[in-house]
Amino acid sequence: MDMDKLRSKIKSFTLSPGENGRQGFSRVLIQLFGLLGHGKSSFINSCLYVWEDGDYKNWAESAASNEGCTMNRLAYPLTSHLTLVDNRGYAKLGSYESGEIFAQLDAGYHPDNDQADFFIHSVKTGVHPTEADEIKHLLHTAAKLTGIYPIVVLTYKTSGSLTDTIAAFRDMGAEKIFAFENYTLEDCDKTRGRHEEVLKFLSEVIEEAIFQIDHSRDPEREMKERKQFVLNYVHEREKKLQEDKVERHKVQEKAIKVTQLRKEEETMEKLRKREEMEMEEEVRRKQEEMERMNLVDQARREAEIRAQRASKDKKKKWYGRLFH
Ligand SMILES: Nc1nc2c(ncn2[C@@H]2O[C@H](COP(=O)(O)OP(=O)(O)O)[C@@H](O)[C@H]2O)c(=O)[nH]1
Numbered sequence: 390m391d392m393d394k395l396r397s398k399i400k401s402f403t404l405s406p407g408e409n410g411r412q413g414f415s416r417v418l419i420q421l422f423g424l425l426g427h428g429k430s431s432f433i434n435s436c437l438y439v440w441e442d443g444d445y446k447n448w449a450e451s452a453a454s455n456e457g458c459t460m461n462r463l464a465y466p467l468t469s470h471l472t473l474v475d476n477r478g479y480a481k482l483g484s485y486e487s488g489e490i491f492a493q494l495d496a497g498y499h500p501d502n503d504q505a506d507f508f509i510h511s512v513k514t515g516v517h518p519t520e521a522d523e524i525k526h527l528l529h530t531a532a533k534l535t536g537i538y539p540i541v542v543l544t545y546k547t548s549g550s551l552t553d554t555i556a557a558f559r560d561m562g563a564e565k566i567f568a569f570e571n572y573t574l575e576d577c578d579k580t581r582g583r584h585e586e587v588l589k590f591l592s593e594v595i596e597e598a599i600f601q602i603d604h605s606r607d608p609e610r611e612m613k614e615r616k617q618f619v620l621n622y623v624h625e626r627e628k629k630l631q632e633d634k635v636e637r638h639k640v641q642e643k644a645i646k647v648t649q650l651r652k653e654e655e656t657m658e659k660l661r662k663r664e665e666m667e668m669e670e671e672v673r674r675k676q677e678e679m680e681r682m683n684l685v686d687q688a689r690r691e692a693e694i695r696a697q698r699a700s701k702d703k704k705k706k707w708y709g710r711l712f713h
């Protein structure tokens with residue numbers, strides 16, 4: 390389909406042919422979730438830029454630093470039936486963040502609320518293996534929650550290994566993967582490839598939305614199930630956080646006890662060593678004392694012998710003189 394046809398398809402997209410046609414849904418929200426700085430706002434800018442086909446503007450306030458990044462959800466209507474939503478970005482992806490995402494997705498669900506939410510996971514090309522598990526969990530849960538298989542938007546198309554990233558997301562079960570080099574303030578020269586890719590993405594969302602809404606059987610029941618799911622998820626997450634806290638506390642206490650025990654052992658060892666040294670000192674002193682006494686004894690005996698000898702000599706001299 391050429392670009393003009395794609396444009397008119399998006400422009401003429403509507404969901405409510407009758408009172409309860411399309412199950413009462415008339416608007417589609419394209420909700421972007423993902424980590425901070427992964428290009429969600431720039432992607433919205435790219436969509437608006439392509440759609441308006443005028444000058445590039447920083448509508449969604451894309452920012453190079455975290456400070457300027459999107460902190461809450463803001464809606465950007467594209468047509469009266471198609472709205473892009475920039476959600477708060479996350480610094481990391483864990484069960485806490487996933488829980489928030491599910492709660493935000495759920496907040497939009499209501500049969501009286503005429504909108505159908507679309508979960509779009511926006512991620513920089515090049516997924517780190519450690520992130521893969523949490524992303525997989527997020528995609529699967531979002532699919533269960535929305536009844537729509539998440540669409541993955543890869544940004545920074547030319548900066549990472551695109552084939553590997555696409556393969557990784559296919560492994561995670563993502564059906565629709567779009568790769569973009571976003572238009573940014575620094576790089577906004579219109580290219581046919583980028584314009585076409587954005588229009589294809591929007592057209593695909595429309596197709597998917599029509600299919601899903603037509604095939605959802607009982608929106609009232611599904612809504613209840615989703616609400617229940619989010620409640621359970623949040624409850625389980627809180628429980629897990631609490632358990633982790635208790636576990637951390639136990640580990641800390643154990644570490645403190647081990648340190649105390651080690652200190653006590655060290656003190657005992659020092660005491661034992663000191664006693665040993667004192668005993669050795671005592672033995673040494675006693676030996677010296679004995680040696681000293683032996684020497685005194687010896688000297689005394691030698692003096693006696695000398696005295697005896699002297700007295701014998703004296704006697705000899707005396708007898709000698711007497712009998713001469
Ligand atoms: N090279 C390149 N830069 C991008 C791309 N997408 C976003 N950026 C830049 O990355 C930074 C963060 O983008 P931003 O859209 O604010 O991310 P967000 O936090 O997910 O909304 C900005 O400086 C953008 O100009 C892309 O596809 N390619």
Ligand SMILES: [Mg+2]
Pocket residue numbers: 426429430431450451452458459475478
């Ligand atoms: Mg942003």
